[in-house]
Amino acid sequence: MSPLQYSVFSGARTSGGVVSYxxxxxxxEVAxxxxxxxxxxxxxxxxxxxTRQRWVAEINKINQKLI
Structure with missing residues (x-):
């Protein structure tokens, strides 16, 4: 799994909600x-x-199909 894919989809949570991204x-993600x-x-x-995370996931799917 790529570092970006791991950081985006690791499922890490913080208690009390998201403080900052x-x-x-x-x-x-932007790059x-x-x-x-x-x-x-x-x-x-x-x-x-x-939505931005979804596009990252969709690009990852495309890239996996190309391998």
Whole structure:
């Protein structure tokens, strides 16, 4: 499993809800989607968190089919 895929889908939870989203993970998601789909940074950042994670998952599925 790639580091991005692990960090996005590890299922880690924090007690008391999400305090903040790790900026390194956000940069990874934006870079990953931008690289594969050529979407702008603003378009990607305007996505809801769960929608952005879904696109990461869909890109991972595409990449797995290509292997």
């Amino acid at each position: 790790p900026s390194d993970t956000l940069y990874e 990953f989607i931008a690289y594969h789909f050529h979407w702008s940074q603003d378009d990607i950042l305007n996505l809801e968190h769960t």
